[in-house]
Every structure is written in structure tokens, then in C-alpha cells.
Amino acid sequence: MTIKRNTIQRTLVLDTVKKLKNHATADEIYDEIVRTHSSVSRGTVYRNLNQLVESGDIGKIEVPNAADCFDHIASKHYHTKCSICGKVLDVEMEYIKDLEKSIKNSSNFEFSGHDIMFRGICSKCKISN
Numbered sequence: 001m002t003i004k005r006n007t008i009q010r011t012l013v014l015d016t017v018k019k020l021k022n023h024a025t026a027d028e029i030y031d032e033i034v035r036t037h038s039s040v041s042r043g044t045v046y047r048n049l050n051q052l053v054e055s056g057d058i059g060k061i062e063v064p065n066a067a068d069c070f071d072h073i074a075s076k077h078y079h080t081k082c083s084i085c086g087k088v089l090d091v092e093m094e095y096i097k098d099l100e101k102s103i104k105n106s107s108n109f110e111f112s113g114h115d116i117m118f119r120g121i122c123s124k125c126k127i128s129n
């Protein structure tokens with residue numbers, strides 16, 4: 001097991017993800033960081049985001065047809081994506097830990113987990129449309 005150093009940049013990236021609390025993309029996180037720390041490179045932010053995901057400090061949401069998002073909540077949970085503005089939000093429901101066990105598996109596929117992304121329209125878009 002490789003132990004990662006807790007660098008200033010890593011702490012800065014983690015603090016930014018926690019501060020934003022909005023399922024930000026890597027570019028949004030980078031843009032936020034360079035406002036106050038102009039010497040931090042995009043590559044440094046991307047590398048540290050991936051390390052923070054690997055260490056379990058933050059979550060990564062693979063969003064269909066959009067950039068991946070990073071979540072300040074590292075525990076398993078579900079999300080919804082607004083069909084109009086693309087915003088990703090948490091869904092308030094219990095994570096179904098063993099959902100894979102209920103799948104009829106005729107192809108002998110080996111499941112390792114699941115992510116569920118619900119679709120809908122957020123309250124802000126619903127009001128403006």
C-alpha cells in the first residue's frame with residue numbers, strides 16, 4: 001500500500017471540494033482554487049482529486065454525457081441530474097448495499113458495485129420553465 005503525503009496542494013483541493021458542496025467538476029474546482037492560489041496548476045488539481053478519490057476522502061460521480069463530478073460526501077449514496085441545467089444533486093434515500101445480488105445474472109458477470117443516477121428537473125428549472 002502506497003502512503004500519499006498530505007501536501008499543501010492536496011489539502012487545498014480537499015478544502016475546496018468541501019467548501020463548494022455542489023458536485024463540482026474538476027475544472028470548476030480548479031477555477032475556484034486559482035482565484036486565490038494562481039500558481040497551482042490544473043494537473044496538480046486533477047492529480048490530487050484522483051488521489052483523494054482513491055483514499056476515500058471524497059467521492060467521484062461519473063455523469064453520463066457530462067464531466068465527472070467530485071462529491072464532498074465520500075460515503076455511497078445516489079444522485080439525480082437535472083435534465084435542463086445539468087446540475088447534480090443528492091437523493092435522500094438509503095443506499096442499497098447488496099442490490100447486485102438481486103440481478104438475474106445469466107452471463108456470469110462479476111459485479112463490483114453500482115451507481116444510480118436519477119433524471120428529473122430541479123426546483124429552480126421547474127420554476128423558470
